[in-house]
Amino acid sequence: MRPCQGEVTVWLPEPGNGEETLGAIDRAATISEVAALAGVSPGTASKALNGRGALRPETRRRVQEAAEQLGFVANAAARSLQAGxxxxxxxxxxxxxxxxxxxxxxxxxxxxxxxxxxxxxxxxxxxxxxxxxxxxxxxxxxxxxxxxxxxxxxxxxxxxxxxxxxxxxxxxxxxxxxxxxxxxDEADGARRAIEHLLAVGRRRIAHVTGPEHHHSATVRAAAALRTLAAAGLEPAANVLFGEWSEAWGRQAAGILLSTGAEVDAVFCGSDQIARGLAEALQEAGRAVPRDVALVGFDNWDVMVDGSRPALTSIDMDxxxxxxxxxxxxxxxxxxxxxxxxxxxxxxxxxxxxxxxxxx
Amino acid sequence: MRPCQGEVTVWLPEPGNGEETLGAIDRAATISEVAALAGVSPGTASKALNGRGALRPETRRRVQEAAEQLGFVANAAARSLQAGxxxxxxxxxxxxxxxxxxxxxxxxxxxxxxxxxxxxxxxxxxxxxxxxxxxxxxxxxxxxxxxxxxxxxxxxxxxxxxxxxxxxxxxxxxxxxxxxxxxxDEADGARRAIEHLLAVGRRRIAHVTGPEHHHSATVRAAAALRTLAAAGLEPAANVLFGEWSEAWGRQAAGILLSTGAEVDAVFCGSDQIARGLAEALQEAGRAVPRDVALVGFDNWDVMVDGSRPALTSIDMDxxxxxxxxxxxxxxxxxxxxxxxxxxxxxxxxxxxxxxxxxx
DNA sequence: AGCGTCAGGGCAATCGTTTTCCTTCCGTTG
DNA sequence: CAACGGAAGGAAAACGATTGCCCTGACGCT
Missing domain, CATH: 3.40.50.2300 (Response regulator)
Structure with missing residues (x-):
């Protein structure tokens, strides 16, 4: 096996570095060694370290000190073998x-x-x-x-x-x-998004999201439409299914603008879509949030903070x-x-x- | 312990679902059980399954079938206990x-x-x-x-x-x-970035990067300057140290433009910085890459692809x-x-x- | 003084697998 | 026919920690 492929530069440590590492441990100590050092049997040492059995406090302390001194850590394999x-x-x-x-x-x-x-x-x-x-x-x-x-x-x-x-x-x-x-609860998240947009006074709300065959996209879209309907509203445009990318967000902005739909808010299926949408809308002269408010989904830090303006988003926790x-x-x-x-x-x-x- | 905090909706499975799961395994089989089923000793079974020892092919097969039938998987705890x-x-x-x-x-x-x-x-x-x-x-x-x-x-x-x-x-x-x-090899990466910019004909190259106290920032900056010097060039502006964010990239664009330095390329310490820079430069009327070429660092997919134009970047592998x-x-x-x-x-x-x- | 009791701690089995000897059986050879 | 050798597989120890059981003193009580 060649561990390194391609060019590799290696700095070797300077030889003759005489200091020995202190407390070097070649092999992990066993409980028998601890017991021997403390002058008790392995079984007793086990009880001492696990707080079981009836032991004189002084014995317990002696075992603990021995364990400390040897850097004892119980072998998990042995322990689980017996504990199941x-x-x-x-x-x-x-x-x-x-x-x-x-x-x-x-x-x-x-x-x-x-x-x-x-x-x-x-x-x-x-x-x-x-x-x-x-x-x-x-x-x-x-x-x-x-x-x-x-x-x-x-x-x-x-x-x-x-x-x-x-x-x-x-x-x-x-x-x-x-x-x-x-x-x-993605449906709940979509509901919160729509209700938030309604709460900030928007009424002509569109939804742009990912692929129609994607479970999340359909669940969120259905919940968004339900929430709008519950408020007595129609969506401002048909749901636009596409992909989970900024590029699709930009493209969707063009579609929304070209249809002439008077959209005052867009709930996006992902932060990436929202970010692309934000960029394209503003390039087309629509102010965010003044003309169009945006809500994303995922609350992905790099997207919500990198976008201008910063994105309101649904965090799935x-x-x-x-x-x-x-x-x-x-x-x-x-x-x-x-x-x-x-x-x-x-x-x-x-x-x-x-x-x-x-x- | 309350496993769930906040509101939680639970759909319970419909009761009376009578089908039993097939091949249910209550407890993992041991090698002794396999051995018993195959009519051999545990030691022999071990040899059969691990391809050791001298066994008749037919015996080996019998053990393997027994193991298969019981869904035997060796207990790793026991195995490592003995193997160390x-x-x-x-x-x-x-x-x-x-x-x-x-x-x-x-x-x-x-x-x-x-x-x-x-x-x-x-x-x-x-x-x-x-x-x-x-x-x-x-x-x-x-x-x-x-x-x-x-x-x-x-x-x-x-x-x-x-x-x-x-x-x-x-x-x-x-x-x-x-x-x-x-x-x-971050220095090597920075060198490649600068040499690439030189190769595409740029001569007035600036460097915008992260915090000065950050190791990566200083290493990359030093290497960038060295590479420029090796080509007989000065940087087009002082190295701009800031943070690893898009916001800093945007801000740095303003600084570069305001100094009046005739920059035709910027090597950025991260893709985020490069993306911010790209945005701000283009808003100020500079075309990328025509007027200013950009190289990022990290090759972070979401940044290099989300940015317009897509970012040339250094991949650290x-x-x-x-x-x-x-x-x-x-x-x-x-x-x-x-x-x-x-x-x-x-x-x-x-x-x-x-x-x-x-x- | 004798017995019971209990604290303190040792002994040994146990978990499941691997591995090192053995044993047994069979075939071959001197 | 006896001896040897190899093949096949069994028996048991070992890995390290835990734990139930047992042993040993010491002490108290009658």
């Missing part, structure tokens, strides 16, 4: 690790780290083979549970049936209603979804499995693109 | 998982996954306490090695001294030259850095530790912002 639990969960991102997976991952790691549980990360890259391979790997490592995440909210077939460990789906959901899924999924997984591991699809509400983050008084 | 290796490495991202960590992570996971090694992910969030906590956790889990990554290329103190397992730093580097670090770090770690685990700072070259990705003939 590994205090480890697997996290499979079915599509690549990306913008959506990360907050989920952080949220999950947050909730699990507090419970002394470590996370095995697996990136299946949209490949069912890799997915099953990782699943087997995780099962072989006797994880206590598995979190499955992905980039799209659309329901997917269960990753496995009759698995020996609990599984929770985060962001994506399983088609099997008996599985436990934690997803964003991905971190919260990851955290909730992890917490549900922990309770499932403790014997109380949850079922069904848990939809978490998002928040609307108001910014300049829907300001009432833009001065 | 866990086929697991830890990955500590010292600052939060972000845009830079992900490609590193993907690259590392790529190189390791192929070697049947799993990754423990830990996010220390810039907190030294968390960092040491995770380090202990990883050591307790007997990882075979540790990869340390971060968001900044600046050298950092070693995460620990005399650790019982090899450590490789990726993207960041360790201040201890005896440690192994894999970093992008983060994925390659992650992969190389992982490969070096694997060889270190196998007893051949590498030392020193390995700088990997980047690539310049040409796009419209430096096109010679923009028509």
């Amino acid at each position: 639990r590994t205090y480890t969960v697997g996290m499979i991102t079915t599509d690549s690790i990306g913008r959506f997976s990360i907050p989920l991952l952080i949220g999950a790691e947050d909730a699990l780290g507090a419970g002394q549980v470590s996370v095995f990360l697996c990136d299946a890259r949209d490949d069912p083979i890799r997915e099953q391979y990782y699943l087997r790997t995780l099962l072989g490592r006797q994880v206590d549970g598995i979190i499955v995440t992905g980039r799209r909210t659309q329901a997917r077939p269960p990753i496995g049936v009759g698995l020996p460990v609990p599984v929770v789906y985060a962001f994506i959901s399983s088609t099997d209603p008996a599985d436990c899924s934690v997803v964003p 991905l971190e919260g979804i990851g955290r909730t999924a992890a917490e549900l997984l922990l309770t499932a591991i403790n014997g109380e499995p949850a079922h069904g699809r848990h939809a978490l509400p998002g928040r609307l983050i108001p910014r300049a693109s829907t300001a009432v008084n833009p001065f | 290796r866990t086929y697991t490495v830890g990955m500590i991202t010292t600052d939060s998982i972000g845009r830079f960590s992900i490609p590193l992570l993907i690259g590392a996971e790529d190189a390791l996954g192929a070697g049947q090694v799993s990754v423990f992910l830990c996010d220390a969030r810039d907190d030294p306490i968390r960092e040491q906590y995770y380090l202990r956790t990883l050591l307790g889990r007997q990882v075979d090695g540790i990869i340390v990554t971060g968001r900044r290329t600046q050298a950092r103190p070693p995460i620990g001294v005399g650790l019982p397992v090899p450590v490789v730093y990726a993207f960041i580097s360790s201040t201890d030259p005896a440690d192994c670090s894999v970093v992008p 983060l994925e390659g850095i992650g992969r190389t770090a992982a490969e070096l770690l694997l060889t270190a685990i196998n007893g051949e530790p590498a030392h020193g700072r390995h700088a990997l070259p980047g690539r310049l990705i040409p796009r419209a912002s430096t096109a010679v003939n923009p028509f």
Whole structure:
């Protein structure tokens, strides 16, 4: 194996650097060594370190000092072999690790780290083979549970049936209603967007979003239309389906302007679309938010802050979804499995693109 | 523990769903059970499944079928207990998982996954306490090695001294030259940027970048100036240090224009800066790339593609850095530790912002 | 003084797999 | 026919931590 490809520059350390690292540990100490140093048996040492059994305080202290001195950390393999639990969960991102997976991952790691549980990360890259391979790997490592995440909210077939460990789906959901899924309430998010636009006085509202075959796009669009209808309004234009890109946002702006529809607000299916729309509208002489107010979706920092004006957006609270999924997984591991699809509400983050008084 | 906070909508599965999941596994099968089913001893079963020992082909097959039938996956805890290796490495991202960590992570996971090694992910969030906590956790889990990554290329103190397992730093580097670090060659990247601008005929080149106290900013700036000097040129303006944001890019455009410096190209310290600059320049009536050519840094897809025109940029090959770090770690685990700072070259990705003939 | 009680701590089994010896059986050869 | 050798597979130790059980003193009570 050639570790480095292409040109590589290497600075080697200067030789003859005589200082020895202090406290060097060649091999991790075992509890027997700790016990020997403390002058007790391994069993007693275990009790001392885990606060079990009946020990003289002085003995306990002696063992603890010995452990400290040797830098003892219990071998997790041995411990889990005997406990039957590994205090480890697997996290499979079915599509690549990306913008959506990360907050989920952080949220999950947050909730699990507090419970002394470590996370095995697996990136299946949209490949069912890799997915099953990782699943087997995780099962072989006797994880206590598995979190499955992905980039799209659309329901997917269960990753496995009759698995020996609990599984929770985060962001994506399983088609099997008996599985436990934690997803964003996208319809609720779309409702908040429309209601916010209504609240700031807009009445001629259009919706520009991603591909029609994309679950999120259709769910959000339907909810937006429902909310408008509930207010006795029609959309100012037909829903424009396209892609999740700035380029499509710019293009959509042209379409809206050319139809002559008197649009005073656009709810966009993503922040990227909104940003493209904002740019093109302003180039065409429409002021944002004065003439047209904009609401995005995702609350992606780099987009909402980079856009001018800054974008009002819907935050799906991905971190919260990851955290909730992890917490549900922990309770499932403790014997109380949850079922069904848990939809978490998002928040609307108001910014300049829907300001009432833009001065 | 309340798993869900805030409003939550739950759809429960319809009760009375009578179908039993097929092949349900309550408890993972052990090798003894496989052995019993195949009519051999556990030791023999182990040999059969691992291709060791002298066994009749027919016996081997019988064991394999039994394993298949029971869905046997070897208990990794037991295996690593006896092997002294866990086929697991830890990955500590010292600052939060972000845009830079992900490609590193993907690259590392790529190189390791192929070697049947799993990754423990830990996010220390810039907190030294968390960092040491995770380090202990990883050591307790007997990882075979540790990869340390971060968001900044600046050298950092070693995460620990005399650790019982090899450590490789990726993207960041360790201040201890005896440690192994894999970093992008930022100076080389800056050189490529300047040489590209020279190659497309620009001579009055400015540099706008991030904070002066930021290692990457100073390294890139120094290399840019050196490259210009080597071509017998002065920079068209003083290096402008600011922040890594679009807003700063826009502001810097104003500064450059107001000084009256006849700039025909700007090398930007990041794609965000370049995007802001592109916007502001064009609003001021300068065409990109006709009047001013732009080169960014990072090759961040959403920036280089969202910008108009699309940005030429320097790609640090983060994925390659992650992969190389992982490969070096694997060889270190196998007893051949590498030392020193390995700088990997980047690539310049040409796009419209430096096109010679923009028509 | 004798017995019971309990604190303190050692012993050994256990978890599941691998691996190092053995044992057994069969065929071959001197 | 005896001895040897190799093939096939079994028995058991080992990895390291935990834990239930047991042992040993010391102390108190009658």
